[in-house]
Structure formats: C-alpha cells, structure tokens
Amino acid sequence: MPLEDLERLSRGEAPVPGREAVRVAELTRIIDSMPGMIAYWDKDGRNRFANDAYIEFFGVAPAQLFGMHVSELLGPELWVLNRPYVEGALSGEPQLFERTLVDARGEPRYVQTHYVPDFVEGDPSGFFVMINDISGRVRAEQALQDSVRQVALLEERQRIAADLHDFVIQRLFAAGLDLAAVQRGVPDAEARIGAAAEGIDDSIRELRKAIHSLRELMTPTELPASIDKVLGNAGRALGFMPTLTRTGSLESVTPEVVNELLAVLNEALSNVARHADADRVDVTLACTGDQLLLRVADDGRGLTKVERSSGLTNMRHRAENLGGTFRVGENHPRGTVVQWMVPITGTGQE
Incomplete structure (x- = not known):
C-alpha cells in the first residue's frame, strides 16, 4: 500500500476514494489497535505516519507531528543520545536499543526501540520505528x-x-x-x-x-537504602513522602556518581520543601545504557527568578563536572521538574 495514503490519514485529511480507502482504513485500524508505538520517518528525518499509541505517548497532535523533524520531537538531550541510531537506520542498518523515556503525562517508561530501514529500489528512503514498553520486565x-x-x-x-x-x-x-x-x-x-x-x-x-x-x-546495592534515607528526611520536611520510581540496574554506577546523585537529590527535595508548597513530589531514578537519570517533579507553585539563579547552580555544576546535563522547567499542570542526567562512570571535566 502506498505510504502517501497513510500520510493523508496522519494529516487528518479525507481518505482516498474507493476500495483503496477501505484498505487504508482497515490497515490504520489494525496499526492503531497495537499496544506498541509505531511511526515512520522519511530520509530527511521528518514524520510521515504515527499510530495512536505513539501520538498518545508523546502528547503531540497528529497534524502537528506530521512533518516534524525527529530532533524536535525528542528534544535536544534525547536527540543527542538517539542521533547515532537515526543516522544508522538512514544508512540502511537496523537499530535496536533500550532507553528510559518520559511520556506526555510525565511518567517514566523503560522502552525497547527498533529502527527498521525502509528500502526503495535498494536505497534507504526512511525508517520505521517500533517502540515497546518493557517497564514491567x-x-x-x-x-x-x-x-x-x-x-x-x-x-x-x-x-x-x-x-x-x-x-x-x-x-x-x-x-x-x-x-x-x-x-x-x-x-x-x-x-x-x-x-x-x-x-x-x-x-x-x-x-x-x-x-x-x-x-x-x-x-x-546500598544506593537504594541511601536514597530511602534522603527521601525519609525530605518527607519529614514536606509533611508527606515523595514517591520513588526506579528502572534499570545500578550495578555499574561509580562511587563518584553515587555521591553526586545523593547530593543533588537532597538539594532538589530541599528546594521543594523550602519553596514549592507542594502536595506531591515524584522522584524517578533511571539507569539506561551508560546514562543515569534523576528526575524530581512537584506540583507546587513553580520557581521564582531568584530561585532559578541561586538554588539550582550547584546541581548544574555537579552535572557538568561529570560530563552530564541539567534541566529545570515547568511541570504540568503546575509545579516544577528538575532533570539531572550524567554518565554512570562519571567521566567529565578533569
């Protein structure tokens, strides 16, 4: 079936007339019924199709997603990690990798991703994406x-x-x-x-x-216990216990990264207790591949300009010193999200 027929549906346009319309509608229904996320990106890295699960996960309207470059959808930090796989698929090599992603609701999910090249007359013309949620496993x-x-x-x-x-x-x-x-x-x-x-x-x-x-x-092994201790101390200051979600193995995390992680977690939770007036705090610790992600999200009143310039400086420096990244932004519908990502080996500035 021609890809342009699926593209018409992705843009929300009327289906092609006749028997072909029935085939397109049936194929689309089947793909949308699949629990996995399926999409197609052309040779320029722009979206041409996505099923319902894919659209729901990323929280982007079909009309907005169609034609969007993959780097725009993933964001700068995730694009840096995924770019080698995208380039590999566009060169004709199938790609398989695992990654922790945060969906449109702010929930971390551990996924397995396949990039399957699409060949036209022997040359790659794009690639299919198949993403399966393997968080339970x-x-x-x-x-x-x-x-x-x-x-x-x-x-x-x-x-x-x-x-x-x-x-x-x-x-x-x-x-x-x-x-x-x-x-x-x-x-x-x-x-x-x-x-x-x-x-x-x-x-x-x-x-x-x-x-x-x-x-x-x-x-x-005792890193989770150390985190529980930090959460317990924060719980006494907040008046409630933050929730913790962990994915991936912590076996390869170096002592240097452990120390910095605990310091950043303590600082982030202290900031929430002092400034946010929050009723809920969600902490995510995800280890995937060679990266460690710490995410702290609250439903408080957000950050003031003073807090942005002073209270977060140490966390940013701790990430940069390990060769990682630090980001702070708005939580939806309200509150703040702090995201701290570093290599698990702590290879950063000398």
Missing part, C-alpha cells in the same frame, strides 16, 4: 538483581567478619599480651615491642582491605 529483572546482590553482600560480609575474627582480632590480642608482658618488666621487652608493632601494622592493613571491600560492595 525491567522492574522484575531489577528486583531479581537486587535480591541476588543482597545475598552476595551478606555472604561477603560474613566472610569479612570471619577474617576479622580469625586474623585481626587474634593479632591485636597477641599484641596486647606482648605489651602487657613488657609492662611487667620481662627481659625480652624489646623483641616483644617489635612483635606487637608488627602485629598492629598487619592488623591495620587487613582492616583497610576490609573497609575497601565493604565500600565496593556498598555502592550498587
């Missing part, structure tokens, strides 16, 4: 990963505790006996002092190794 995988890591953490802590008991405590006890003997005036005092010092040095080295191991284990 991702949350289930995340819960399983968290459970597995929690068991591993408990086992490792038990191992470290056994090592501390069998080695460190015994060495310190022996050093204590040597020093007590020196205090009593034994003849080999110098040798006993040397042995005690050596035992203490060995114990310090073992303690440092144990602390390092605990820090490595804490970063991905």
Whole structure:
C-alpha cells in the first residue's frame, strides 16, 4: 500500500476514494489497535505516519507531528543520545536499543526501540520505528538483581567478619599480651615491642582491605537504602513522602556518581520543601545504557527568578563536572521538574 495514503490519514485529511480507502482504513485500524508505538520517518528525518499509541505517548497532535523533524520531537538531550541510531537506520542498518523515556503525562517508561530501514529500489528512503514498553520486565529483572546482590553482600560480609575474627582480632590480642608482658618488666621487652608493632601494622592493613571491600560492595546495592534515607528526611520536611520510581540496574554506577546523585537529590527535595508548597513530589531514578537519570517533579507553585539563579547552580555544576546535563522547567499542570542526567562512570571535566 502506498505510504502517501497513510500520510493523508496522519494529516487528518479525507481518505482516498474507493476500495483503496477501505484498505487504508482497515490497515490504520489494525496499526492503531497495537499496544506498541509505531511511526515512520522519511530520509530527511521528518514524520510521515504515527499510530495512536505513539501520538498518545508523546502528547503531540497528529497534524502537528506530521512533518516534524525527529530532533524536535525528542528534544535536544534525547536527540543527542538517539542521533547515532537515526543516522544508522538512514544508512540502511537496523537499530535496536533500550532507553528510559518520559511520556506526555510525565511518567517514566523503560522502552525497547527498533529502527527498521525502509528500502526503495535498494536505497534507504526512511525508517520505521517500533517502540515497546518493557517497564514491567525491567522492574522484575531489577528486583531479581537486587535480591541476588543482597545475598552476595551478606555472604561477603560474613566472610569479612570471619577474617576479622580469625586474623585481626587474634593479632591485636597477641599484641596486647606482648605489651602487657613488657609492662611487667620481662627481659625480652624489646623483641616483644617489635612483635606487637608488627602485629598492629598487619592488623591495620587487613582492616583497610576490609573497609575497601565493604565500600565496593556498598555502592550498587546500598544506593537504594541511601536514597530511602534522603527521601525519609525530605518527607519529614514536606509533611508527606515523595514517591520513588526506579528502572534499570545500578550495578555499574561509580562511587563518584553515587555521591553526586545523593547530593543533588537532597538539594532538589530541599528546594521543594523550602519553596514549592507542594502536595506531591515524584522522584524517578533511571539507569539506561551508560546514562543515569534523576528526575524530581512537584506540583507546587513553580520557581521564582531568584530561585532559578541561586538554588539550582550547584546541581548544574555537579552535572557538568561529570560530563552530564541539567534541566529545570515547568511541570504540568503546575509545579516544577528538575532533570539531572550524567554518565554512570562519571567521566567529565578533569
């Protein structure tokens, strides 16, 4: 079926007459009935068709979406991430990737996206987009990963505790006996002092190794607990608990990014408590690919000019120092949205 027939319907124009109109209407009904999001973009990156699910997700009217460039729909930050996939599809290579997107209602959804090239006489003339919401699957995988890591953490802590008991405590006890003997005036005092010092040095080295191991284990697994603590503190200031939505695995997030994330979350929630007069705050933490997204949305009175120039500066600097981005804007129908996105490895300014 000619693509121009679908384009007519996308623009809201009258269907083509005759039997072909029935075929176009039937095909459109089938595509609109699919739960997945389907669209078509031409070789210039402009929209030529989108089904109902796609239009509803992005919250753009069909007439407005038709002819829109893909970068306009995605926005500058998401366009930077998606551009290599768009260019790959337009060069004739199928693309498959996963991403966290925020729909028109402000809800984060973890999606799997296919870009399928459309060939005309052997040359790419555009590409089809098929997007499936896999948030449920991702949350289930995340819960399983968290459970597995929690068991591993408990086992490792038990191992470290056994090592501390069998080695460190015994060495310190022996050093204590040597020093007590020196205090009593034994003849080999110098040798006993040397042995005690050596035992203490060995114990310090073992303690440092144990602390390092605990820090490595804490970063991905105890991050949710640290976030819960920040949310709890904010809840006491707000008078209600913010909601938290998590998607993706936090396993690869570095300690540097963890520290900055917690600081930004605390600052964002503090700003809401001090200035917003909000009744609801939604926090989203999404880890997709090599990016970590923190989104804090409230339904308060919005930001004043003074707050825009002073209260958000640190959050912006923390994002830029990690090579990420920071954005603040209006929430709908009212309130403010803060979005902080950085690489999970924290590769930023030196």
